[in-house]
Amino acid sequence: MNASGQIAERPEAEKDSNAPAVAVEDLHKSFGSQKVLDGITLKVSRGETLAVLGRSGTGKSVLLRIIIGLQKPDSGSVRIQGQDIGGLNVDQLSEIRKKMGFLFQHAALYDSLTVGENVAFPLQHHKSEMSKSEQYDRVRKLMTEVGMEKDLDKMPADISGGMQKRVGLARALILEPDILLLDEPTAGLDPISSGEIDDLVLKLQEEHHMASIVVTHDMYSAKTISNRLALLNKGKVVIEGTFEELQKSDIEFVREFLKHS
Amino acid sequence: MSDRELKAVASMESPPAELPTEDLTSTLSSVGILVTQFLEWFGDLGIFFWQVVKAAVTPPFEFRELFRQLDEIGSKSLPLVALAGAATGVVLSLEARYSLTRFGAKSLLPSAIVFSVIHETGPIITGLVVSGRVGAGIGAELASMKVTEQIDAIEASAVNPLRLLAATRILACILMLPLLTLAADACGVVMGWVTQALSEPLSLHQFINSGFKGADFHDFVPPTFKTAFFGLIIGLVACYQGMRTEGGAAGVGRAATSSVVLSSLFVILADVVLVKLILIFWP
Numbered sequence: 001m002n003a004s005g006q007i008a009e010r011p012e013a014e015k016d017s018n019a020p021a022v023a024v025e026d027l028h029k030s031f032g033s034q035k036v037l038d039g040i041t042l043k044v045s046r047g048e049t050l051a052v053l054g055r056s057g058t059g060k061s062v063l064l065r066i067i068i069g070l071q072k073p074d075s076g077s078v079r080i081q082g083q084d085i086g087g088l089n090v091d092q093l094s095e096i097r098k099k100m101g102f103l104f105q106h107a108a109l110y111d112s113l114t115v116g117e118n119v120a121f122p123l124q125h126h127k128s129e130m131s132k133s134e135q136y137d138r139v140r141k142l143m144t145e146v147g148m149e150k151d152l153d154k155m156p157a158d159i160s161g162g163m164q165k166r167v168g169l170a171r172a173l174i175l176e177p178d179i180l181l182l183d184e185p186t187a188g189l190d191p192i193s194s195g196e197i198d199d200l201v202l203k204l205q206e207e208h209h210m211a212s213i214v215v216t217h218d219m220y221s222a223k224t225i226s227n228r229l230a231l232l233n234k235g236k237v238v239i240e241g242t243f244e245e246l247q248k249s250d251i252e253f254v255r256e257f258l259k260h261s
Numbered sequence: 262m263s264d265r266e267l268k269a270v271a272s273m274e275s276p277p278a279e280l281p282t283e284d285l286t287s288t289l290s291s292v293g294i295l296v297t298q299f300l301e302w303f304g305d306l307g308i309f310f311w312q313v314v315k316a317a318v319t320p321p322f323e324f325r326e327l328f329r330q331l332d333e334i335g336s337k338s339l340p341l342v343a344l345a346g347a348a349t350g351v352v353l354s355l356e357a358r359y360s361l362t363r364f365g366a367k368s369l370l371p372s373a374i375v376f377s378v379i380h381e382t383g384p385i386i387t388g389l390v391v392s393g394r395v396g397a398g399i400g401a402e403l404a405s406m407k408v409t410e411q412i413d414a415i416e417a418s419a420v421n422p423l424r425l426l427a428a429t430r431i432l433a434c435i436l437m438l439p440l441l442t443l444a445a446d447a448c449g450v451v452m453g454w455v456t457q458a459l460s461e462p463l464s465l466h467q468f469i470n471s472g473f474k475g476a477d478f479h480d481f482v483p484p485t486f487k488t489a490f491f492g493l494i495i496g497l498v499a500c501y502q503g504m505r506t507e508g509g510a511a512g513v514g515r516a517a518t519s520s521v522v523l524s525s526l527f528v529i530l531a532d533v534v535l536v537k538l539i540l541i542f543w544p
Contacts, residue, residue, distance in 0.1 A: 070413050090421055091319070097419035104417075108410035122418045125321070171418075 019082030021211030038235030101172030346445030400520025403503025
């Protein structure tokens with residue numbers, strides 16, 4: 001019972017603590033006549049990292065946007081820690097999103113705020129009980145983890161693409177989420193910056209034990225940071241497994257994809 | 262005659278008999294499409310407004326962003342609105358002096374200026390100036406945030422963008438328009454007096470006394486507060502156009518332009534309706 005004496009409805013997630021962190025089932029999505037997702041089913045558990053690979057336009061980013069509720073699927077379901085997010089209202093969806101961190105492909109930093117304010121943004125809105133100094137300490141600690149503690153007062157336009165990705169990653173992690181979604185974390189970066197981002201993601205995953213889904217074109221990055229890989233083609237999962245399992249596959253598309261990676 | 266000239270003459274001599282009907286059908290069809298698109302736009306705007314109202318009345322309230330917008334929309338529009346109000350006062354004074362002198366009613370000049378400014382020119386000039394400055398600003402800012410996924414990032418951070426971005430801007434427009442109107446009115450009346458005084462010595466005290474003679478509460482309050490409705494139109498249209506933008510830099514440009522054009526148009530149309538309503542309720 002809650003304070004007003006009413007029986008509070010328990011979230012499904014509490015009822016089913018063994019549920020996967022993210023479970024996507026038979027997801028379909030089309031834009032006009034173009035079918036982008038055609039029956040995608042995936043599961044990711046806590047502490048596990050799934051890399052979603054595929055050619056451009058195969059709906060990888062759309063999949064992530066549906067998982068966090070930025071787009072609605074035509075059919076199918078998305079369950080976050082056992083709770084189906086379909087049909088939730090804005091406030092209920094916000095509660096689910098607090099458990100998730102999202103790194104956008106182009107970082108999507110707020111260009112009117114400094115780097116430090118960008119990272120502090122979720123804290124200011126969801127941890128109002130924290131004092132300004134506590135918020136600042138947490139931002140500073142996370143920015144140190146991503147190697148950008150000296151750039152707190154810079155504007156997003158004044159830092160490089162790789163640095164923007166680091167800031168985006170810090171912002172995604174500031175609420176200590178259970179689930180991390182990364183959309184092309186190394187796209188557009190030079191090999192050294194890509195490697196640094198991969199190392200950073202690995203380190204943060206080890207420290208925070210999140211369930212992660214990484215959408216990428218970069219096979220090397222996928223191999224480095226993930227436990228499992230799922231390869232998408234024409235809106236379907238062609239194969240799902242470890243990198244070694246993908247290498248052993250006889251499927252023509254898988255062999256072709258690996259050959260060109 | 263060349264072949265081409267012969268063909269041209271032939272086509273002039275035997276015009277297709279069914280062309281006017283086809284033209285009419287095609288015109289009606291185009292009009293129908295335009296009407297449908299307008300109704301769809303208006304319906305979507307209504308749904309957007311309802312969603313913003315729902316977001317605005319439920320906590321958490323975004324007071325910090327609201328104060329930032331009050332400053333952005335209010336304080337930063339003040340110089341422009343004051344200048345527009347002052348220029349209107351000068352023009353009104355010059356025009357009214359010429360007309361009233363011709364009809365032998367020069368003594369009514371202060372009243373003509375004051376009543377024109379506070380009844381109509383002050384509010385409508387404020388509405389149009391703000392729809393130009395603020396409408397374009399909000400439309401372009403939100404459109405830019407939309408195409409660079411910043412609005413999605415706000416949503417992904419579990420913050421309602423309608424509450425943070427739209428509700429604060431619309432409320433700031435509603436609150437600031439009447440205050441800006443007061444500034445435009447004051448500047449218009451003072452500059453009307455200055456223009457008058459340059460032609461014929463007259464103290465500000467005399468001008469105000471004469472100008473506000475016979476004026477009461479109803480002459481001042483309803484026309485000033487009708488601009489809150491202009492604020493609602495400007496904020497709502499600009500936020501809606503900005504937040505539904507698609508298509509990169511070109512989309513941002515389109516959103517800014519359409520925000521200004523549509524909000525100015527609706528401010529003028531709303532003024533027609535509001536003036537009539539004011540005359541009905543406060544004759």
